[in-house]
Amino acid sequence: MNISEVPCTGVLVVEPMGNAGPFLVEAAGRMGLSLHAATHRTIHETYPAALARALAGVCFTDLSDPERAVDDMEAYCRRHGIGAVVACWELLTPLASALAARLGAPGNDPLRARAARNKIAMAEAFRAAGVPAPRGAVAADAEEAFRLAGSGALGWPLVVKPAEQGGSWGVSVVEDPGELAAAVAAATRYAVATPHGLPLDSRVLLQSYVPGEEYSAETVVCDGVAYALPVVRKDTTQGRYRVETGHSCPAGLSAELTAAVQHTAARAALAVGVRNGIAHTELKVPPGTDRPVVIETGARLPGDNICEIVEAATGVREAEAYLRAVTGRPPLVAPTRDEAAAIRFLLPEHAGVLERIVVPEVPGTHSEIHLRPGDTVPEPADSSGRVGHVVARAASPSEARRLADLAVNGTHLKVN
Numbered sequence: 001m002n003i004s005e006v007p008c009t010g011v012l013v014v015e016p017m018g019n020a021g022p023f024l025v026e027a028a029g030r031m032g033l034s035l036h037a038a039t040h041r042t043i044h045e046t047y048p049a050a051l052a053r054a055l056a057g058v059c060f061t062d063l064s065d066p067e068r069a070v071d072d073m074e075a076y077c078r079r080h081g082i083g084a085v086v087a088c089w090e091l092l093t094p095l096a097s098a099l100a101a102r103l104g105a106p107g108n109d110p111l112r113a114r115a116a117r118n119k120i121a122m123a124e125a126f127r128a129a130g131v132p133a134p135r136g137a138v139a140a141d142a143e144e145a146f147r148l149a150g151s152g153a154l155g156w157p158l159v160v161k162p163a164e165q166g167g168s169w170g171v172s173v174v175e176d177p178g179e180l181a182a183a184v185a186a187a188t189r190y191a192v193a194t195p196h197g198l199p200l201d202s203r204v205l206l207q208s209y210v211p212g213e214e215y216s217a218e219t220v221v222c223d224g225v226a227y228a229l230p231v232v233r234k235d236t237t238q239g240r241y242r243v244e245t246g247h248s249c250p251a252g253l254s255a256e257l258t259a260a261v262q263h264t265a266a267r268a269a270l271a272v273g274v275r276n277g278i279a280h281t282e283l284k285v286p287p288g289t290d291r292p293v294v295i296e297t298g299a300r301l302p303g304d305n306i307c308e309i310v311e312a313a314t315g316v317r318e319a320e321a322y323l324r325a326v327t328g329r330p331p332l333v334a335p336t337r338d339e340a341a342a343i344r345f346l347l348p349e350h351a352g353v354l355e356r357i358v359v360p361e362v363p364g365t366h367s368e369i370h371l372r373p374g375d376t377v378p379e380p381a382d383s384s385g386r387v388g389h390v391v392a393r394a395a396s397p398s399e400a401r402r403l404a405d406l407a408v409n410g411t412h413l414k415v416n
């Protein structure tokens with residue numbers, strides 16, 4: 001019998017460690033589903049106690065060896081009667097698709113899954129499907145980047161980014177040719193992704209720079225039918241490194257533009273083969289236009305506590321929607337609440353050692369600190385430079401942002 005024909009109560013999460021893990025744990029508990037993890041033994045040893053406790057079981061494998069991993073995970077799922085698969089890490093989404101296909105479980109198109117992980121394949125998928133996206137070119141090294149950028153076809157500034165990576169690692173906005181070599185070096189700095197040791201495509205993507213405000217929107221897809229989830233406004237640093245400083249929901253867009261963002265996000269998700277799952281899509285809206293441009297999509301839940309922000313503002317539970325889609329049930333996407341929420345990240349101005357951090361108590365906010373005094377703080381060039389975050393809830397997005405800003409601006413953060 002095909003596994004998808006038996007009632008599914010078990011779900012395998014291909015690496016639940018990460019921001020979306022706790023949201024999946026909570027949703028699975030509410031839905032009466034048991035969650036199992038696939039991971040490396042050494043990584044499992046570092047799981048937060050709450051995550052380790054919440055798991056019904058663990059499939060130990062080597063996720064950097066896709067053939068072995070799919071064999072191990074298939075055997076584990078068959079042994080435990082597991083009929084659903086989800087992914088949390090973008091780089092592991094093709095593996096989740098391959099496993100779902102092997103099990104006959106609801107999942108994404110395994111032949112297109114690479115396009116949800118590799119930004120060069122993604123650009124090709126967007127072009128083929130007519131999804132609005134920046135113009136781009138692929139370079140193997142700085143010399144080729146110099147030649148491609150020098151042709152002027154992409155204009156200036158342009159964006160240099162690794163073909164495969166996340167968290168804004170190695171992404172630079174380059175103003176002139178003099179900055180190109182350093183940008184290519186930053187984009188090619190890592191040959192493998194931590195912590196799983198996944199080998200990365202070493203090529204670099206050059207993209208034309210899309211001006212304007214930035215947004216993200218999840219799309220949940222069930223049996224190929226796309227359902228739009230709320231739009232979230234994203235704030236980033238300006239300048240060479242675009243590090244996310246916060247998110248807020250609702251995004252403050254007109255109904256017309258909200259629909260355009262959701263529709264374009266859904267097109268991006270479908271273009272990279274999302275059929276039973278969720279996608280997190282990032283888009284910019286150039287000033288004076290009502291045409292969103294897709295920066296990227298990933299066949300996974302969002303990071304950055306966006307699940308929390310969306311639920312606090314609208315009542316929509318994204319992790320539950322994802323679990324419903326992979327267990328063959330249409331997702332519940334109608335907002336049940338009309339409030340607002342914002343998250344702001346605590347970012348030090350420079351790298352060093354964290355000496356002290358004190359976040360003031362602001363009514364309507366709560367904070368979480370990720371690093372402890374004595375920990376090393378990396379350069380704030382990507383999301384790994386975050387020390388913690390503040391979440392605010394309020395009646396309006398501007399008030400939620402004001403409260404979160406109040407807490408962040410009043411924070412005493414000392415890095416030596």
Ligand SMILES: Nc1ncnc2c1ncn2[C@@H]1O[C@H](COP(=O)(O)OP(=O)(O)OP(=O)(O)O)[C@@H](O)[C@H]1O
Pocket residue numbers: 134159161165166167168169171207208209210211214236242244282284295296383
């Ligand atoms: N073509 C572009 N035009 C304008 N800004 C861009 C472009 N590409 C990337 N950016 C900016 O850089 C940020 C990081 O780029 P991108 O999303 O491609 O990388 P990532 O590492 O996958 O990001 P994430 O932090 O979402 O995992 C974007 O959120 C956006 O602010």
Ligand SMILES: [Mg+2]
Pocket residue numbers: 168282296
């Ligand atoms: Mg991104």
